[in-house]
Structures are given as structure tokens and as C-alpha cells.
Amino acid sequence: KLKEGLMDFGDLVYYVLRLFKNRPNILKKYQQQYPFVLVDEFQDTNISQYQLIKLLSPTKTNPELTVVGDDSQAIYKFRGASVSNIINFIKDYKKARQITLKNNYRSNQTILDSAYKLIKNNDPDTLEFKLGISKNLISTKPVETQNIASLQKSQINYYLADSSEEESDHVAKQILKLSKSYKYSDFAILVRANNHSEPFVRSLVRAGIPYQFLGPGTLYKQPEVKDLIAYLRILYNLEDSPSLFRLLYMDIYSVDKKDVSLLLTFAKKINQSLFNSIEIYLSYFDVSIHRSGYEIYKQNIPLLKSETKDKLLKIYQMIIKHLGLLKTNTAGQIIYSFLEESGLLDILTNYKTESQEKVVINISNFFNKLKMFESEHEDASVFAVVDFINMSIEMGESPLISETDITSFNAVNILTVHSAKGLEFPVVFLVNLTEERFPTRYKKEIISIPEALIKEILPTGDYHIEEERRLFYVGLTRAEDQVFLSSSKFYGEGKRIRKISRFVIETLGEEIINQQLNIKKEQKSQLTIFDFKVTKQPSNQVTKLPSNHYPLHPNFSYSQLNSYKTCPLQYKYLYVLKIPTLPTASASFGTTIHKTLQNFYNEFIKNKKINKIKLIKIFKENWIPTGYSSRAHEERMKKEGEMILNNYFDKYHNSSLNILGLEKLFKIRISEDIFLSGKIDRIDKLKNNEIEIIDYKTGKKPAERELLKNMQLTIYSLAAQDKNSYNKKLADINLTFYYLQTPEKITLKKNMEDLSKTKDEIIQIVTEIRKNEFNPNPGRHCDFCSFKIICEAWK
Structure with missing residues (x-):
């Protein structure tokens, strides 16, 4: 830090103390410069800060020193503050005169009396008790x-x-x-x-x-700032469909929602990102956009409104223009150009309401952060800024919204x-x-x-x-x-x-x-409050659509049910609107491990003597490189994958395994109009006609109570019982999770009550899904959600 000329908050005090102790002449200079010292909020000082006070105002010199403190408000212990400094001050400065301030100009007497009644429970560790004084405050607030x-x-x-x-x-x-x-x-x-x-x-x-x-900084979570971040992310990666989805829904564009839905269906059908799908669509109206190979998509082109086509063309041309500026312009310059070309700048500079003023202040603060980044970093490109913002968000950090009153x-x-x-x-x-x-x-x-x-x-x-x-x-x-x-x-x-x-x-x-x-x-x-009138449509409330708006598919999977349980709005984005998502490191890593073990055990069925070297070779062949934040991150996860598989092989693999099936598909009836389908990683045959259903997990092991409630294992039991699959008795079904990071093997059995409860839960979830009730369910999971950039509930 010192080589770079930097200090943290602790250093600021520590090095001054060291300087004063090692250089008496400098200390004397500052003692003469500051003959009068006033310390406010003295109860919040730490040991080092008190030492600094004593050096500037030595006890032997009868200094002109005043400290003001209230031990009842000492709340910064986690920062190192020491309330005992007040007691030590009285011992160190024996000639100090004590003045008790009892008049309160803020609160009424009822509040003060109740607060006093509370704080008396800290006796005998209060100044009042130790010094024999009264701190029962008196309200001076006129009625x-x-x-x-x-x-x-x-x-x-x-x-x-x-x-x-x-x-x-x-x-x-x-x-x-x-x-x-x-x-x-x-x-x-x-x-x-x-x-x-x-x-x-x-x-x-x-x-x-x-x-x-x-609270702590939430600037990056303000809707108007999320809009700007989304645009930067589009330029950073054209495959970022959630960010482009947010752009289409911005008020300045307000692309028809039905047309956006058709575009998303088109993207899913042709297996392309939202941006590529828009480009393919526009290529049929503008020859300059046409690319070789686009002809094959002609029969799937959606029929959109003329107004939508014009808006999409305007957005597309702006993105293409800004892509051409990436090498020469900073992120701040490009965002300013976006505000100008989109028409947002005119709207913002002519605000008429307090809420619009708040939007302007937030955007202004975002620009100030971009300027600060430019002044501190040689590379202030879109790529550098997006990397910085993504890292900040992942770490839970964000600048303050405002420093205003x-x-x-x-x-x-x-x-x-x-x-x-x-x-x-x-x-x-x-x-x-x-x-x-x-x-x-x-x-x-x-x-x-x-x-x-x-x-x-x-x-x-x-x-x-x-x-x-x-x-x-x-x-x-x-x-x-x-x-x-x-x-x-x-x-x-x-x-x-x-x-x-x-x-x-x-x-x-x-x-x-x-x-x-x-x-x-x-x-x-x-x-309780069930009767108050909603005076405006909340920004994070999803409008309920008619029950026949989405087709009532009878088929569901565990992943769909779990997604709806986590957050109904996430389910809508993922399975109803089918918004394409970027690959993540955890998904790529998990798929690689699963595919490796599947291929390894396919080989094992043919050759029981297959070894660990072959397992690692298969792992390298199956490696999926997408989703990692950097090459270093990818290499680190590769090493972790090899370690996981080595540990698994040593602890759990043996040549006597009797494998009945790998990646086995199933489909079972839950009720008259609900079917559940899925895939089981591995099924082994055990003694006494029992089977073991195995699921590999690359994530962390949850708490035991969560394991016992796990719906996925119960669904596997239902599948194994089904007459069309293994037709097994419940007592003969063993359910195993392999937590590969640890590694740890957890085996459970389910009873009829578990199966009945899970069936009821599945029916309840599907019933809710079919109501088209996709309201957000904010929580810690939001920080890891692929759709947080378009979700107003992420705050």
C-alpha cells in the first residue's frame, strides 16, 4: 500500500501515532498549532484514536480539551470503538470538569422516559451508575x-x-x-x-x-441505472438476451409485448440469441442487414406490427453504430450518445415531477461514477466498465444512490x-x-x-x-x-x-x-392491513393475464416446479417467455461433470477394469468452456473438476457396481391432467431386489432438514414405483445424493406420507402456475438470477 501511496482508515491513525512518537519535534508543532481540541461523539473513538488525543493534549499540561460523549449511544463496537475511553478519560484527566447535559430538544417526554427505562438495564456498566450521576433526560420541546x-x-x-x-x-x-x-x-x-x-x-x-x-449503496439497483447497465452489457456481449429484453421494454421504446413474445418464441425455435433473431427478422426488410444463410429461417419469421419493425430497426442501427465506437470511445461517451439518440436526454432535461427529478439525479450520479472510473483507470472502455460493475454487483457492492439531503x-x-x-x-x-x-x-x-x-x-x-x-x-x-x-x-x-x-x-x-x-x-x-386501496400499480407487480393467455401444458419437470417455488417471475421468464440466458460457470461445470460420469459409466459397463486415468481423459474431452469470468477462472475450475473426480473415484467407485441405467428418462402421471417428466443420473441394482437411485451434485450440501424435504428425491421414488418404469416397492428404493465437492454420500428412503405430500405440493404448484400468477419473490436468490437486470424486484 505504501509503495502505491495508499492508506486505509486504520493506517491514517496508526502512521500519525508512529510519526508523533518517533518525531517529537513534529508532535510539538501540532500541539502548538492546535491548542484547543474538541472531540465530539467521544464514545465512538477507539483505543488508537484516544492515544492520538492524549498525544495532542498531554494530561500533564492541563490542556484546553473538551470531549462530548454519551455511553448510551456507543454502537460501533464492530468498528473497534471503545466505550471505556470515557471512564479512562476521567482517570487520565483528573482535573477535568464534568458537565451532564440533560435537556433534550428532539423527543417528547414519553419517548425519553421509555428510552431511559430501557437503558437502565445496562447497569452497572453505565456511566450513570459508575459516576453516580443522573442521565434521565428532560424534554424541552414545547407542546x-x-x-x-x-x-x-x-x-x-x-x-x-x-x-x-x-x-x-x-x-x-x-x-x-x-x-x-x-x-x-x-x-x-x-x-x-x-x-x-x-x-x-x-x-x-x-x-x-x-x-x-x-442503506448501503443501491445505485446499480435503481431501474433507470439498470437500463443503462443493460445497454452496456448488450454492447459487451450481443448474446446477453435478458439485457436486450430490458431495453425493448424501456418506456422510451415500449415495443409491443405480444411482438416481443413472438420474437422470443422465434429465437427459441431457431436456437438463436434475441439479438440475432432481431437481425434475422430485419434482414427480410433491409437488404443491407442480410447475411448469408439467413434464408433457412424464412418460414419461421414472425408477423410483427409495422410500428414494432420500425422500433427494432432504430434499436438495431443504434447498437451497430455503438459497436463501431467501442475501440475509440469510453463507456461514458457511449452511454451519453445512447441517451441522446434514444431521446431519453430530452425527457430527462425537462423533468416536471419530484420522481422524475430523482431519476435524473440517479443517472447523474451514475455518470459521476463513470467519470471517476475514467480518471482512475487507463482503460475505461465498455468492456472494462462492465467487468467492474459485474464484479461489484457479485460482491454485493454498489455506490450510494445520492449524497443529497x-x-x-x-x-x-x-x-x-x-x-x-x-x-x-x-x-x-x-x-x-x-x-x-x-x-x-x-x-x-x-x-x-x-x-x-x-x-x-x-x-x-x-x-x-x-x-x-x-x-x-x-x-x-x-x-x-x-x-x-x-x-x-x-x-x-x-x-x-x-x-x-x-x-x-x-x-x-x-x-x-x-x-x-x-x-x-x-x-x-x-x-391488519388487507383493506387499503392500491393507489398505483407497483413497479414490481406483474399484471395477471387471462387464464387462457398461455396454453395449459400438462407436462412439467422438477426444474420447472423448483423454479416457480423459488420465484414465480423467474419461472415466467424461463419457461413461459423463454428468454434465452447466458451460460453460467456453475451450469457449464455441472454439465461437464455429469456428462463425464455418464460417459465413464457407459464405458464401465463394457469394461469393468476402466481406470482413473480414463475418467480424467473423458473429463477433458467433455469440458465446456463457456460461462467462466476469465481464462484463469476456467483453469481453476478445471483443476477443481479433476480433484473432484479423483476423490470420487478413490472413495466411491468400485468394480462390483451393477448399473441398471444411466440418464434414464421417465414420465409419470400425478393427476388426471398433470404429468411429470425427468431424468435420473444413475440407477444401480443392490442386493435383495433393491435399487439405488443416484443423483450427482456439484454444489454445496444443504442442511439436513432441507435434504429431508427435497422434492427431487421423492419424485424419483414416484418414478421408480411406476408400473411403466421399474415397478418397485417403496421399501426397495434407496435414494442417494453424491455431493462431489466434499465428497459425501447421503442415502435416504421415503415413505407413503412423503409421496402423498409431494403429490399434493406438485398439484398446488401447477394450479398456481395455471392461474398465471407470476409475481416476484425477492430474496437472496435474486443475486444469482440470470434475469435480475430486467426484474424490478431486484433492489
Whole structure:
């Protein structure tokens, strides 16, 4: 780092300390330069920073030093902050005068009293307890300045929901009710972790409530920025059909949806990318586009509207033009040209609404990032920029949306409690208040520091819970008028009732909590939000199509069912619209391994003495090179593949195997109008007339409970029982997963109850599919989805 003239944040303090200790003359210069020192937020300083303060203002010189700190707001332990610096300061600077600041100009007295009641649970590890002072804050907020809505109701409310969706909908309903007395920007939803925000985003969107997420950088996830990234990706790789699909659906083009569907069907039929299919289509109207060999596709050319043809030609010509500029122009120059030629620039420069202004600011910030990239990198081409953006997205990084004032837009603010420190809002919602969410579960440090080496004063209580309690205190005291606390009995697919956070009980008392727990079911249904009117069509909601819009195919596969379970919208893109996708490294690697083992065991059936050398040779012959991020990545995966196969051969292959079938196709009836088809990797014959159905897995082994619920193995049992395949008794069917990375072999058996449950689940999923209900299901899987560039739910 030093050779490159670079430092990280820790270096900035460390090297100054080293300089001051090794060069007294320099230290003296700065002591004279700064005779008066004021340190704000002193509770957030770490040991090194405190050492720096003591060097600049030595204890022996009676310095003009003022530090301001509140141990109740010490929430940066994870950054190395040491709340014990405050105690040490009193010991080190014995002549320091202590002034207790008790007047509070933000919150009303009810909020302050409740927060004080909470934080007292950190005794005896508080300054108040150790120094014998009082920190019970007094509100100086005049009653006349408080919002009338807050005076008419309890200023701290608690709501217990049955599900996370009910909790987030309740928050949206409360905001709608209070919006008559407050602006949307007066509301803040505070979450403990960024990924806790997703249900609340969905509920706000459904209710037509504007919001802004003020967590870590999400610039790359803004729809208008995703449009620009999609265009760069098209130029980077013309085979990137999802990105081109997004371009066609942009408002500036709005290509007819039915025509886009016809184009996708055409692409699938002729086995070409969406771009090539558009080129082939246009070649029949423009001789200059025609390529040799396109004649064979003439009979399949779709019949599209004249308006669609004109739009496609405009898009195609623009892409071709920009492809010609790749060698000479930077990504920023090409994107600016795209804005000009598409007509977007005129629209953006004549914005009339606040939401349009927000779009302009986001695009402007994206251009600033491109300019910064150009200034820091010699290569600022489309290829370099797309590589950088892809890498950033894969690592979960994205620039901040905006550095502007958080209240500049009239929108509900969603942010973490840590991000909210130093901010204030008239109405605050503290959500997801259950044990293991807030407070979070304690995670032991990977490398723990021996107590003998720790320089700070350690608390007598549970320091993790005390830190979480201080964080809760910070959340409460962000509110000026009202606080709404809420939690849910269940989150996600969990079946265990969650405990209400101890902090809620400490803040409100047992009586208030018991009132919520005793609310009757019929009373509770009146409190939940099922009746609010949707005031606008949410951007990530997929319009339901007539039930006869898509043909009701009777045949399904496990992959289709699993895709719909993961995300109905992903299913639509993949199996209804059939949008072509780029090959991925994991798919290419998995296919290579499967094909290798299939070919190896085909040879084995003929020659039982086949060896490991032959296995590796087959692997190299079957290698699929597409989808890898670089040549180095490909070579690394090749080595991993060889290692996986070597380990598998040594541990599990033996010459006594009795193989009944490889890559065996099956088709079974689930109900009168539902059939399930698939392919089994391998079937072995065992003793006592039993068989073993084998499936190879190149991914990581899931948790045991997930394995037991695995639908794929149960489907294999149904197939093996079928009279038209192996007609086996259930007790004679062994189901095995080989997790090749480990390597590990997991063998299970299924019972009739498992089969019955799986059949019911299949029927339920197919019934939902046939309703054409393809709403998105956002989650962590979005980060690995091939369609995230076109999906508005990826935020």
C-alpha cells in the first residue's frame, strides 16, 4: 500500500501515532498549532484514536480539551470503538470538569422516559451508575410544536403480527393514516439489518407510498441505472438476451409485448440469441442487414406490427453504430450518445415531477461514477466498465444512490438503525423486534483476543446484549413525536414462533405486551392491513393475464416446479417467455461433470477394469468452456473438476457396481391432467431386489432438514414405483445424493406420507402456475438470477 501511496482508515491513525512518537519535534508543532481540541461523539473513538488525543493534549499540561460523549449511544463496537475511553478519560484527566447535559430538544417526554427505562438495564456498566450521576433526560420541546396527531394518541405503540407480511402491511397502513398530518419524509422505518427491509418495500409499493432506501449503496439497483447497465452489457456481449429484453421494454421504446413474445418464441425455435433473431427478422426488410444463410429461417419469421419493425430497426442501427465506437470511445461517451439518440436526454432535461427529478439525479450520479472510473483507470472502455460493475454487483457492492439531503424527497425513509444515528424523524417505526433479529444472535469472533492483551475496561454484563440495547436506545431516540414498535410471530418459512424482543418488554413493560398477546383473532383481523386501496400499480407487480393467455401444458419437470417455488417471475421468464440466458460457470461445470460420469459409466459397463486415468481423459474431452469470468477462472475450475473426480473415484467407485441405467428418462402421471417428466443420473441394482437411485451434485450440501424435504428425491421414488418404469416397492428404493465437492454420500428412503405430500405440493404448484400468477419473490436468490437486470424486484 505504501509503495502505491495508499492508506486505509486504520493506517491514517496508526502512521500519525508512529510519526508523533518517533518525531517529537513534529508532535510539538501540532500541539502548538492546535491548542484547543474538541472531540465530539467521544464514545465512538477507539483505543488508537484516544492515544492520538492524549498525544495532542498531554494530561500533564492541563490542556484546553473538551470531549462530548454519551455511553448510551456507543454502537460501533464492530468498528473497534471503545466505550471505556470515557471512564479512562476521567482517570487520565483528573482535573477535568464534568458537565451532564440533560435537556433534550428532539423527543417528547414519553419517548425519553421509555428510552431511559430501557437503558437502565445496562447497569452497572453505565456511566450513570459508575459516576453516580443522573442521565434521565428532560424534554424541552414545547407542546405547541408537537404534531396534533401525536398528542391525540399514545406516543409509543406496539403491534404483534402473525407474519412478516402482516407486520409490513400494518406499517404501511399506519403511514397512510398518519400521512394526513405528516409528510412522507417525516416517517422512518428503522431495520436492524439491510435485508430486513424487503417486506416493507413491497408493502409500501403496494400501498402507493413513495420511499427511499438509505442503506448501503443501491445505485446499480435503481431501474433507470439498470437500463443503462443493460445497454452496456448488450454492447459487451450481443448474446446477453435478458439485457436486450430490458431495453425493448424501456418506456422510451415500449415495443409491443405480444411482438416481443413472438420474437422470443422465434429465437427459441431457431436456437438463436434475441439479438440475432432481431437481425434475422430485419434482414427480410433491409437488404443491407442480410447475411448469408439467413434464408433457412424464412418460414419461421414472425408477423410483427409495422410500428414494432420500425422500433427494432432504430434499436438495431443504434447498437451497430455503438459497436463501431467501442475501440475509440469510453463507456461514458457511449452511454451519453445512447441517451441522446434514444431521446431519453430530452425527457430527462425537462423533468416536471419530484420522481422524475430523482431519476435524473440517479443517472447523474451514475455518470459521476463513470467519470471517476475514467480518471482512475487507463482503460475505461465498455468492456472494462462492465467487468467492474459485474464484479461489484457479485460482491454485493454498489455506490450510494445520492449524497443529497435525506429529506430532499417527500418519501418514507428506510434505513438501518446504525445509519440513522445523528438523524431525527417525527415518526419512527422500529420493526422486526424479536429475539435473534433485534437483538441479533451473538457471533463469536473467529480469532479472539486474549484478555491479557485487551486494553479496554470489560463490562461485567453481556457486552453483546448491552451493545444491542444501546442500538435500540438510539432507534427510540430518533423519534420526535411518535414511535411504533412491531414484531411478528413468524419470519420467512420458519415454523417456530419467535420470542418478542426483550427490548420491547424493557421499554413498554409486561402489561402492554400481554395486551397484544391476548388480542382475539377476530379483533386482530380488524387491525391488519388487507383493506387499503392500491393507489398505483407497483413497479414490481406483474399484471395477471387471462387464464387462457398461455396454453395449459400438462407436462412439467422438477426444474420447472423448483423454479416457480423459488420465484414465480423467474419461472415466467424461463419457461413461459423463454428468454434465452447466458451460460453460467456453475451450469457449464455441472454439465461437464455429469456428462463425464455418464460417459465413464457407459464405458464401465463394457469394461469393468476402466481406470482413473480414463475418467480424467473423458473429463477433458467433455469440458465446456463457456460461462467462466476469465481464462484463469476456467483453469481453476478445471483443476477443481479433476480433484473432484479423483476423490470420487478413490472413495466411491468400485468394480462390483451393477448399473441398471444411466440418464434414464421417465414420465409419470400425478393427476388426471398433470404429468411429470425427468431424468435420473444413475440407477444401480443392490442386493435383495433393491435399487439405488443416484443423483450427482456439484454444489454445496444443504442442511439436513432441507435434504429431508427435497422434492427431487421423492419424485424419483414416484418414478421408480411406476408400473411403466421399474415397478418397485417403496421399501426397495434407496435414494442417494453424491455431493462431489466434499465428497459425501447421503442415502435416504421415503415413505407413503412423503409421496402423498409431494403429490399434493406438485398439484398446488401447477394450479398456481395455471392461474398465471407470476409475481416476484425477492430474496437472496435474486443475486444469482440470470434475469435480475430486467426484474424490478431486484433492489
